[in-house]
């Protein structure tokens with residue numbers, strides 16, 4: 456596969472003419488080229504993981520990754536999060552919390568991100584993390600930043616995989632936070648055994664295909680239904696303040712396409728979802744692109760750059776501009792289209 460791609464890359468026009476029966480191969484290459492151009496230097500990991508999923512067996516089938524519910528920090532999501540999860544060596548994952556915008560805080564490990572949005576009526580946590588990160592990163596992180604975990608009113612979960620949702624039940628139980636999740640992901644979550652890592656949250660707010668606006672005090676999150684990575688994946692568009700100025704964030708809730716196989720409907724659903732969130736982001740003037748994996752948005756690196764001196768003309772490290780936001784979703788759309796063609800999905 457790799458050799459064929461290189462060959463076509465070297466003499467694409469020539470081969471394309473000679474092997475017109477294999478036109479789909481050059482179609483695949485055209486979409487990969489479009490994704491690569493959109494990725495530029497900013498979104499290399501998203502490009503590689505989505506356009507070449509076969510390079511890593513765990514990526515090709517996340518559900519088959521070892522250590523379900525207790526994936527090592529660099530590993531893939533554990534579907535469901537079953538079984539008690541041992542805490543990995545802290546030296547491999549711990550990161551200090553950072554204030555990223557006036558009212559927006561990063562509470563991630565070096566691999567996975569959780570965020571706090573501060574409103575006039577309390578806090579919204581966007582994604583949690585593995586259960587073992589709830590206390591050191593979210594609860595202690597908020598406290599270290601001068602915020603009160605008892606002010607958590609909502610926990611919004613982008614999708615029901617253990618690396619993003621295992622903290623939800625604990626925050627719900629301890630602080631009375633309402634958990635918000637896509638309808639289909641609630642269904643899979645509620646099927647987990649009571650012994651699942653982090654426990655099982657009680658169903659609070661269910662987001663259907665039409666999405667919803669979640670308002671707390673002075674802040675509204677536009678929750679966009681983006682099924683694909685999981686059937687209930689949610690993505691978001693919301694405003695934050697940068698030194699008093701409003702900046703709009705687009706948040707990509709689910710990334711990998713590995714398990715779709717030849718099911719064209721699933722590929723099409725994923726692609727339509729990326730187009731939907733891209734459109735919502737454009738409509739709201741989003742200039743910040745976030746993910747729940749630092750691998751995709753460089754959140755851990757950028758969070759530490761907030762305090763660094765900015766050269767003349769340099770913007771806030773998380774601001775990539777409206778075109779930069781759109782390029783991210785172009786990478787997702789083009790790679791998914793290439794992968795769908797490559798596997799011969801029908």
Ligand SMILES: [Zn+2]
Nearest residue numbers: 532614616684
């Ligand atoms: Zn996932």
